[in-house]
Amino acid sequence: MPAEGGSGSPISDGLFVQSWWLVLPVIMLLVAAAFIVAFVLLLYMISPLISPKALKLNGAHVVVTGGSSGIGKCIAMECYRQGAFITLVARDEEKLLHAKKEVEKCAINNKQVVLCISVDVSSDYSQVENVIKQAQEKLGPVDMLVNCAGTSISGKFEDVQVDRFKRLMEVNYLGSVYPTRAVITTMKERRMGRIIFVSSQAGQIGLFGYTPYSPSKFALRGLAESLQMEIKPYNIYVTVAFPPDTDTPGLAEENKTKPLETRLISETAGVCQPQHVAKIVVRDAVQGNFLSSVGPDGYMLSALTCGMSPVTSITEGLQQIVTMGLFRTIALFYLGSFDSIVRRCMIQREQRAADKHE
Ligand SMILES: NC(=O)C1=CN([C@@H]2O[C@H](COP(=O)(O)OP(=O)(O)OC[C@H]3O[C@@H](n4cnc5c(N)ncnc54)[C@H](OP(=O)(O)O)[C@@H]3O)[C@@H](O)[C@H]2O)C=CC1
Numbered sequence: 001m002p003a004e005g006g007s008g009s010p011i012s013d014g015l016f017v018q019s020w021w022l023v024l025p026v027i028m029l030l031v032a033a034a035f036i037v038a039f040v041l042l043l044y045m046i047s048p049l050i051s052p053k054a055l056k057l058n059g060a061h062v063v064v065t066g067g068s069s070g071i072g073k074c075i076a077m078e079c080y081r082q083g084a085f086i087t088l089v090a091r092d093e094e095k096l097l098h099a100k101k102e103v104e105k106c107a108i109n110n111k112q113v114v115l116c117i118s119v120d121v122s123s124d125y126s127q128v129e130n131v132i133k134q135a136q137e138k139l140g141p142v143d144m145l146v147n148c149a150g151t152s153i154s155g156k157f158e159d160v161q162v163d164r165f166k167r168l169m170e171v172n173y174l175g176s177v178y179p180t181r182a183v184i185t186t187m188k189e190r191r192m193g194r195i196i197f198v199s200s201q202a203g204q205i206g207l208f209g210y211t212p213y214s215p216s217k218f219a220l221r222g223l224a225e226s227l228q229m230e231i232k233p234y235n236i237y238v239t240v241a242f243p244p245d246t247d248t249p250g251l252a253e254e255n256k257t258k259p260l261e262t263r264l265i266s267e268t269a270g271v272c273q274p275q276h277v278a279k280i281v282v283r284d285a286v287q288g289n290f291l292s293s294v295g296p297d298g299y300m301l302s303a304l305t306c307g308m309s310p311v312t313s314i315t316e317g318l319q320q321i322v323t324m325g326l327f328r329t330i331a332l333f334y335l336g337s338f339d340s341i342v343r344r345c346m347i348q349r350e351q352r353a354a355d356k357h358e
């Protein structure tokens with residue numbers, strides 16, 4: 001006997017219920033997707049509010065510490081090519097004059113000037129303050145300060161002379177604090193400026209052989225974040241650059257004592273040319289980006305270690321959100337390979353020592 005009176009058979013009722021259970025999540029997903037799209041669109045609409053306005057380098061006064069060699073010299077040349085006036089700061093006068101000539105070759109007009117100042121940026125604040133004052137009297141207020149003076153040594157923790165730890169903190173950290181301190185008041189008064197700290201990939205991860213160096217580069221990140229929060233309302237933007245190994249006289253010097261482990265681990269990110277690093281650093285600083293990285297490894301490291309660093313574009317923030325988990329997964333493989341490099345080198349050394357004894 002067929003069922004009477006009811007609306008439809010039990011079978012079609014079941015189908016009806018089943019198809020609703022399928023349709024409901026799809027609708028919910030669509031609504032969620034629409035919300036996300038609307039949210040992202042909204043973010044992009046307000047993005048001009050959080051992105052800084054680009055700085056014009058033409059006619060600007062750029063001070064580059066460590067400007068007589070390597071990355072600093074290339075940064076100075078890059079700025080000169082964009083019409084800036086340059087003050088080069090370093091200790092050795094001969095190297096300074098040599099660099100000045102090279103920078104001058106990059107001129108784009110005949111008004112541009114390169115000024116050289118010989119001072120140790122790490123020893124005496126009043127001296128640094130004085131020379132910055134002199135530079136401002138000659139070339140006008142500083143629009144962009146590039147803290148690039150720095151040095152590195154590598155070696156096993158127990159092999160490095162104890163006083164080196166202090167020296168690296170002085171040069172790499174205090175040597176960036178002092179010039180920054182000397183320009184900040186005028187920048188705040190003018191409500192404009194850029195400050196660049198040249199850290200390193202070794203300022204994002206601690207590596208074998210860099211116990212004196214890494215902390216001095218990590219310190220710059222702490223300084224940069226704190227300072228950025230203070231000076232953002234004054235329209236001053238801080239950039240921290242994290243280059244990988246770069247082909248400079250400084251790297252050649254460091255390589256003389258570099259442990260095998262450090263060399264093998266650093267090779268992961270390869271060696272860059274200083275001109276390439278300089279282009280990226282200057283571009284990021286002009287745009288007011290807080291983090292500046294070089295190459296695919298550098299990009300991943302910066303997204304992975306972004307922490308609570310300020311965000312300077314919507315795209316950057318979204319990329320960090322989406323990629324963090326993936327990059328942490330990749331990082332675990334890198335860490336595994338670094339550990340195995342360290343273990344293999346240790347076994348090799350012990351074997352060699354044992355062979356010698358025999
Ligand atoms: N090369 C690399 O592989 C990488 C380098 N970096 C960082 O980039 C920066 C530049 O490195 P790089 O180009 O290799 O270095 P270089 O050794 O080639 O140049 C260093 C510059 O800093 C100056 N300097 C050093 N100490 C002082 C001081 N106390 N006072 C004033 N000036 C000083 C030097 O001149 P003078 O000696 O005459 O004073 C020179 O102009 C450093 O901070 C370094 O840590 C970061 C990542 C990778």
Ligand SMILES: CCCCCCCCCCCCCCCC(=O)[C@@H](N)CO
Nearest residue numbers: 152200201202244245266269297300331
């Ligand atoms: C997703 C995770 C990716 C991880 C990639 C890791 C790559 C590590 C390479 C570290 C290289 C350190 C170079 C230091 C350069 C330097 O500062 C000195 N040479 C100065 O002279």
